[in-house]
Amino acid sequence: MPLKKTEKLTQAANTYKSILNAMEEWVVIVDHQSKIFFINRPYARFLGVKAEDVKGKKVTDVIENTRMHITVQTGKAERLSLQKILGSNMIASRFPIIEQGEVIGAIGTVIFHDTHEWKQINTHIKALLTEQDFNHQKQLTSDKALSGASFHLNDVIGDSQIMKALSAKVKQVSSGDVTVLIRGESGTGKELYAHAIHQLSDRAESPFIKVNCAAIPENLLESELFGYEEGAFTGAKRGGKAGKFQLANGGTLFLDEIGDMPLPMQAKLLRVLQDREVESVGGTHATPLNIRLITATHRPLENLIASGAFRADLYYRINVVSIALPPLRERREDIAKLADFFLQKLSRRTGRRAPKLTVQALTAMLAYDWPGNIRELENVMEAAFYTSHDRKIPLSLLPAQLSQTPTNVAPTATDITASQTSGSLKEQLNAAERNIIKAALIECGDNRTKAAQKLGISKSTFYEKIDKYGIS
Structure with missing residues (x-):
């Protein structure tokens, strides 16, 4: 003997009840008489009712401006339609539940709880x-x-x-x-x-x-x-x-x-x-x-x-x-990436291979305050691109205001953090070490083995530091 319409709904609802209650979307299921058979907890909380109290009630008496009863009557789905509930414009969908060609109920969902969402x-x-x-x-x-x-x-x-x-x-x-x-x-x-x-x-x-x-x-x-x-x-x-x-x-x-x-x-x-x-x-x-x-x-x-x-x-x-x-001076960790971006951009435009910044050049750039910000950095990279030789940009090719900073020596933590006084000593040293590693990678064309050799550390140590600082 075939199952009754309500028994079929009961089987389906019991199977997915926990899932439906866990969803952020609001869900309501009505039977063939447009009575609420199931409403999940998030929807009930919004309506200010208890799920068990509204079970068996006409959906039109519980949910404002609902069209669930129309979906049951017509057997036609309504997707992503506006519905005003408690003063808010919701975006709701409604689908008939059809078993062996017969409408046994309908399921409605509110996916977006207001149009702003x-x-x-x-x-x-x-x-x-x-x-x-x-x-x-x-x-x-x-x-x-x-x-x-x-x-x-x-x-x-x-x-x-x-x-x-x-x-x-x-x-x-x-x-x-x-x-x-x-x-x-x-x-x-x-x-x-x-x-x-x-x-x-x-x-x-x-x-x-x-x-x-x-x-x-x-x-x-x-x-x-x-x-x-x-x-x-x-x-x-x-x-x-x-x-x-x-x-x-x-x-x-x-x-x-x-x-x-x-x-x-x-x-x-x-x-x-x-x-x-x-x-x-x-x-x-x-x-x-x-x-x-x-x-x-x-x-x-x-x-x-x-x-x-x-x-x-x-x-x-x-x-x-x-x-x-x-300003650029407040995001110094982006300087190396920005500089490389501008050099690659010039490379694509001219068909010439992009040169690499030396550690000393990048260290000076990290210490400089860049009053002209990104526009100034782009101009400096353009000048260095066209005057560089041997695919290197040494400190000597940078403008005087950069080369006159106290960074025309081997890079040290003090050099790189000269104008970065915020944070604890440990944070500043970590930032300096991260920048030195990035500079070495840029100069060595992203060859990690060469970069480790240049910095005088083992390859395993170099990889540990890359992981530590999240350098890609």
Whole structure:
């Protein structure tokens, strides 16, 4: 005699009960009468009920805006649909349970507990896919050019803890439309991070428009940002011109060096951001705006506010989420990797084999404070690349400000940690030893046997230290 519908559900539910209760996803199972047969603990906790108390109740009496009863009636699945429960927009799926052609119930799952969580997962998946297929992504320059964004988070070089934490924060804020202020010294890569935020956002396929507020004359900045109508002023083009705000509509607008924006222009920008609409110069109609705003500056905005050079109300409007980029002197462990990256980049461009830094040269670079940050490092590597001989970059080929540091002798822990006074003595010595090993590997072309010989230690000791410091 065939089993009854409820008995079949009982067998299935008992088999997977422990698994379903352990899942983070919320799960509910109803019988052929749309009565709750099983609800897992996470879902019950969210609803504020006990699983055993709601068993046997109509699902429509327990779960707000449910469509489980419709799935039972129609026998059709509903995938990834919005459902508002207790004020939050969930993303839920519902599937009929069919046995021998007959609907005996339905199972529903809530995978994303709000739309923000879905956006964060979407951003995370984008980052993973890009990492997995980065070489392919680098070839799609024409596609990136269409949106205007040409850099991704994978273009960031460095595996120091401070950079890992920075990348994690960028991934976290990229998914939403929150306004971001990127702060950092000149040469730290502010524009790169603006590109990366856009690439990881839901607007990645939409325009990415950038404006350098310091590079445009004050009398042209308004028309450049907001556009103008035909005849708005002497020299205006026939038919007028769309401004950066109009071009960025639906996408992302990046205002670089916003700390250099003149005060009168700050007031007009604030009005546009508050009203979410823009009116071109000489125009009579406002255009509604749907943009994400990213700004950047190397200037201390708080000091500018105190001196009256920057509006406090605009500061609070743009400083919703602040991302601070560290100067190169605060991430010295990335210097060797960055230097090698720039040398390899030049090698690919010229077809010439990349030279290697000597230990003395890299030691000097590690001790230098790099006031121009990554941009300065790239320039130094370019000069050294074209002046090097025998595929070596000795200390003598580096600029005077580097070669005059107290590092033009054999490398020692004191040399490398000369300007790194944070941390205990043990931490500083470990950092120095790690940098010396990395320098030896670079000079020896990643040949570990030669690097061990150069440092005068056994191969086994060398491998132990590589494992200790996590050097790849």
